[in-house]
Amino acid sequence: MDMQIDSNHIVSNIEQHFKVSAGPGAGKTHWLVQHIKNVLHNSKRLSKTRKIACITYTNVAVETILDRLGNYSDHVEVSTIHSFLYKHIVKPYAVFIADEYGLNIEIMDGHDDTILSNYSFLEEWKKKTRQFTISEYNVVHDAFSNLKWKYDSNMDLICKTDRPFKAGKYSIKNDSYFEYKLMTWERGIIHHDDVLFFSYKIIHKFPFVLEVLRAKFPYFFIDEFQDSNPIQVNIIQKIGERETTIGIIGDIAQSIYGFQGADPSQFSSFTLNGMQSYEMIQNRRSTNSIINALKLVRKDLEQKPFRNKQGELPKILCGDRIVAYTQAQVYSSQENVITLSRNNITANAMKQHYNGGQLNNKLFNELQTQDTNTERRLVISSCVKGVEMARERKFKDAIKELMAIYKRNVRDKEDRKKKALNDLHFLMERYDVFKGMSLLNFHSFLKRERFSDISNLSKGGAKTFYENHSYQDLALCVRVHEDLSSHRTIHNAKGDEFNNVLLLVNDEKDLDFLNSPNLQVDEEHRIAYVALSRARERLFISTPSLDLKTRKKLEGVFSIEDV
Numbered sequence: 001m002d003m004q005i006d007s008n009h010i011v012s013n014i015e016q017h018f019k020v021s022a023g024p025g026a027g028k029t030h031w032l033v034q035h036i037k038n039v040l041h042n043s044k045r046l047s048k049t050r051k052i053a054c055i056t057y058t059n060v061a062v063e064t065i066l067d068r069l070g071n072y073s074d075h076v077e078v079s080t081i082h083s084f085l086y087k088h089i090v091k092p093y094a095v096f097i098a099d100e101y102g103l104n105i106e107i108m109d110g111h112d113d114t115i116l117s118n119y120s121f122l123e124e125w126k127k128k129t130r131q132f133t134i135s136e137y138n139v140v141h142d143a144f145s146n147l148k149w150k151y152d153s154n155m156d157l158i159c160k161t162d163r164p165f166k167a168g169k170y171s172i173k174n175d176s177y178f179e180y181k182l183m184t185w186e187r188g189i190i191h192h193d194d195v196l197f198f199s200y201k202i203i204h205k206f207p208f209v210l211e212v213l214r215a216k217f218p219y220f221f222i223d224e225f226q227d228s229n230p231i232q233v234n235i236i237q238k239i240g241e242r243e244t245t246i247g248i249i250g251d252i253a254q255s256i257y258g259f260q261g262a263d264p265s266q267f268s269s270f271t272l273n274g275m276q277s278y279e280m281i282q283n284r285r286s287t288n289s290i291i292n293a294l295k296l297v298r299k300d301l302e303q304k305p306f307r308n309k310q311g312e313l314p315k316i317l318c319g320d321r322i323v324a325y326t327q328a329q330v331y332s333s334q335e336n337v338i339t340l341s342r343n344n345i346t347a348n349a350m351k352q353h354y355n356g357g358q359l360n361n362k363l364f365n366e367l368q369t370q371d372t373n374t375e376r377r378l379v380i381s382s383c384v385k386g387v388e389m390a391r392e393r394k395f396k397d398a399i400k401e402l403m404a405i406y407k408r409n410v411r412d413k414e415d416r417k418k419k420a421l422n423d424l425h426f427l428m429e430r431y432d433v434f435k436g437m438s439l440l441n442f443h444s445f446l447k448r449e450r451f452s453d454i455s456n457l458s459k460g461g462a463k464t465f466y467e468n469h470s471y472q473d474l475a476l477c478v479r480v481h482e483d484l485s486s487h488r489t490i491h492n493a494k495g496d497e498f499n500n501v502l503l504l505v506n507d508e509k510d511l512d513f514l515n516s517p518n519l520q521v522d523e524e525h526r527i528a529y530v531a532l533s534r535a536r537e538r539l540f541i542s543t544p545s546l547d548l549k550t551r552k553k554l555e556g557v558f559s560i561e562d563v
């Protein structure tokens, strides 16, 4: 039986494994911070070298927790699971498995989301995997971008993609993906997902590594556990077999990372010897009216209002989304309204106040197919990505993008960084000059002002592509990691809260989560639920249209207006 607690509850037995389940806004993260302080005060097992590990989902969440811990943060290591595993398992012990996997540890330098797919690399891969007829390199790039480590039927890890990728009539061979991985490791490149693979392999082959981890971390707490993938769960389970106290916190209805292997059932089924389960039933975040809308979507859990402020009825605004946004701002007395979108391109379009038309989110892929000149393509795409990332204040990511331009020709990393910094400075100062250009003019601008070595565009598919698309078209497709702007994807709003939220849906069919909600089986419904539950004071939904039947059904919980 779960013990009901509120977010001020102080646990008396800090040595017991625990699981905290609660809905959105219950105060899970708040409680976690208090619990860490409680352990710091009362534990006899901590020292300078024996700390609490606190795992959160994003770097932004890491900062939030560190901030809330203030002076207490000295004895706590707060990090994302990938950074934690890289620092404490892969980096120190990769040497044990380097030969087996051809991992070049001399040049291995952290982990990232690099996908190798330049011409010479792919030619080598084709030869090694005997797939000579493949010429659709953009398909191969997509296939490599969708790889995940998964368990096979023998509980061994294999590198897989969820869908068969076809290059022309030819299906890419499943076993050729492992060869891709070997080729990247040989070049010292480790993808985020490989951190899980290597950690898993290391702890299973060399169990003493687990002993070291347990000695260093007598407590191991994980927030947003519902989005862990099965390999992470296995590693955590192993650590918790003895000595270390494990605590997991989460909400099955907020599991939204299925594409990364997360499965909500893992949170419900996770157990360890003597684990105590707690449940929180309050919602400390939202007004009663917003909580009523949340109750409409979710029935499996009590969501008891804590603030007890009635608030305004959430509004469904039918019609143009920019008008809906303006209207939402008026209703919010011109306070900031955060828009939440399902897709990256919609969020980016909102940043430009662009209300639709034909948005094509595959333009970087098309660029790859249409422009076979690797150097030119790299300069164009890195400049667009770098600028757009910097505009969202993601300077580290922006520099990394631009450094890629010099990967081949500049050996020293610091020199590459300096060049990238200069480029970024140059481009940001001239944003107003090129932001309205076609890609063709942007190419000429870059060649004239900065990158004289890139090839001319004379004729053919590449030139047509550059003529027919603008800088802005491509900019809309840039994915900003951990975007903190006012126009975000729902995934980027996880764990956060805002006074005023406007959820954007592209089609009234996307309101299925209100009409016939099924959070247990439908991840799209859970994603929409995460969006609604970010709102503190006011909630708006923008849809192009809404049929009469649904209007009738939702009236009372929502006020519905045509805009």
Ligand SMILES: Nc1ncnc2c1ncn2[C@@H]1O[C@H](COP(=O)(O)OP(=O)(O)OP(=O)(O)O)[C@@H](O)[C@H]1O
Residues within 6 Å of the ligand: 007, 008, 022, 023, 024, 025, 026, 027, 028, 029, 030, 031, 251, 254, 284, 285, 494, 495, 496, 497, 533
């Ligand atoms: N005991 C408390 N005292 C004061 N404020 C609290 C308390 N518990 C929670 N809060 C506040 O309530 C809000 C929701 O809390 P929190 O973000 O911790 O919820 P959560 O359960 O982690 O939500 P979600 O799952 O939606 O991310 C925050 O503004 C938090 O500061």
